[in-house]
Amino acid sequence: MRATIPLVARGAGGPAVARAVAADVNVIDSVSVDGPKLVEMSPGAELNLRLQEPSLKIVPLVRYEKMRMVFDIERQPSEAVSAAGAQAAVLKVEDDGGNPIENARVVAFTNFRNRAGDEGRSDADGKVALRIATGTTLERVYVYGPAGWWGYFERNFSLSQNVVIRLQAIDLAGQSLALRRFRTNLPLTAGDQIVVGIVDSGIDPQHPLLPNVSGGANMVLDETRDDPGQVADWGPATTDGEHGTHVAGIVGARPTAALDLAGVAPGVTLRSYRVFPHTGGGATNYDIMNAIDRAVQDGCHIINLSLGGASEDEAVRAAIGSALDNGVLVIAAAGNDGRKPVSFPGALPFCVAVSAMGWSDSFPTTSSEVGDIAKPFGSNSTFLGAFSNFGPQIDLTGPGVGVVSTLPGGRFGPMNGTSMASPAVAGYAAFLLASEGTILALHGAERSTALRDRLFGAATPLGFGRDYEGFGLPS
Known part of the structure; x- marks a missing residue:
């Protein structure tokens, strides 16, 4: 029996890799000569490698899901x-x-x-x-x-x-729409000169509200291994590919005369790192790790992760830690398990974890979002989405119920989830970073830490309680 796992080689370098290959380990892919590897090996080979190279971190290949909230049927009814x-x-x-x-x-x-x-x-x-x-x-x-x-x-x-x-048609002129209410009086230049990496299902580069997408990379190894040219295929995934475009629009959609829909920081530059495959299903930790590393190399200042899983893994943890050491703030969705503990990687102490709030008067009284209204309730008609996870790891809350944003093909529509709350906070972080020249001039962990602290300081509590909203809603 053989298992496919990512092998994170930290501190061992090239010699360890050479010994690994000699130890009946098939190296499928490598980030760099001394970097993480995706390998296939038997349990016996894994044990031998652990004994020979104790400095190596060996973690299973796991998959992460998008943090959009939709209900699905799991079984047929008895009334069939x-x-x-x-x-x-x-x-x-x-x-x-x-x-x-x-x-x-x-x-x-x-x-x-x-x-x-x-x-x-x-x-x-x-x-x-x-x-x-x-x-x-x-x-x-x-x-x-x-x-x-x-x-x-x-x-x-x-x-x-x-x-x-x-059903009711969406009126983009509505003043109570979640994004419009959240961004309030931010200028359309908010986030100017800041680059935000969207690690997700891909972004539609032809959307009229997203002219600020400067490129990206397809990080799905299964698609690029035999055809390196597919790296340029960073647009929406064929199956369930709307998510990334919606997330990108929340961060930085630029309104036009025809579509009056603005993201939180329209001045940003967006980059797309697709980790969800065309065939559907989850994204591997190996691909996510590579995407984070690539976003750092491409000069992103902020990375948004509207994805999550149940358990921690060393591969993604190491990539996020490296990003922070390089001055890049990583913001992640808290998860949509209905008041369960915060999902990974949002649960990491150095990752900004965002829960999902909403305004009960920001969508029609008959819309599907009504089913997500739940305690705790806060000021100004606010509530925490019924699906949102909570716990002491929550840092901030953001709009995540009935958030209208961009969809592939020049369209727009609402989505719910901590997937939506995370990019709203990422957009606000971009606005703050562009406004704070002293923070932008910093380097390494000093910059990411200073931006995180500034973001926390900009938050206003809504009255939900610390475990539900962290420091509150940025405003």
């Missing part, structure tokens, strides 16, 4: 039509004028605790057929609207025949 022989329920999704809305995702829970139910997407007529009998009462129904639309949420929803759900 196929079992009961009853008439299938058909929903119709429309706008306020009765026009059908295509490609809305409907998630219907007959048992929310067990994640049982069914889901589907609306067709050109706005219709969604569910494998649930007409007349069933759903515990919850969530509708995630297509680009340009808010979603829908309702408890104890009756599946009557040909029931209609109406």
Whole structure:
């Protein structure tokens, strides 16, 4: 039996690598001659290598997920039509004028605790057929609207025949929108001369609100190993690739006459480091580690990680530590496990961990975001998203419920999650760094530490409590 693991060689250098190869270790990829390696070896070879080279850090290959919050069906309901022989329920999704809305995702829970139910997407007529009998009462129904639309949420929803759900279009001029409220009076030049690295699912370079994307790299080893030219493929992943573009827009979207949507720091330069593969699924710690190192080499001042996992690993920890030593502040999502401990890498003491708050009046009263309103409640209609993790590692909170931002193809729409809160704080950090010439002039850990402290000092508590909001909301 062989296991694929990243091998972090620290302090051993080239000789250790040579001995590793001789010890029945297949080196698949190497960051540099003396840097981390991705290797394949048997358990016996691993044990021998540990004994021969105790200075080497050997950690398993693990995967990280995006910190966007959506609900999924995990099992079919007991009320499935196929079992009961009853008439299938058909929903119709429309706008306020009765026009059908295509490609809305409907998630219907007959048992929310067990994640049982069914889901589907609306067709050109706005219709969604569910494998649930007409007349069933759903515990919850969530509708995630297509680009340009808010979603829908309702408890104890009756599946009557040909029931209609109406969605509301997003009004970018709305003054209560989360990003507009968070950035308040920041100038459109906020973040000028600051470079922010987005380690994510890729950014759409053609989006009209993202002309400040200067490039990046595809860091997915499985895609670049046999074709180095694929390194230039840093745009959105083919599968579930909207996330990175949305995150990038939160940091630095630049409004146009046609689309009045501004990120927190429109003056920044953005760089895209894609770690989520075209085939879907999670990102490996090896690819994330490489992406962080590449962002540092490319001159990024701030790195955003809207991703996380359950347990710590030495590979990503070492990469983040190296980034901080090089003056780069790393900001990470706290995780979306519903009041569970802070996810890694946000849980690291030297990583800025961000929880997700929201304003209850920043989205329609029927939208899917309503289902995320939960205690604790704070000042000015604020609350902590029901999905957000918490704990003593939380440093700050940021808008993460109903955040409208950019989507691939020149579109826009809302997303929820600590994935959204983290880039909002990253954008604010960019604004502060651009405004503080004395901090920008510092080097190494002095700069990243000074920026972190300035960011904490700019926060205002909302009243949630330390474990939920850290120092509060930057303002």
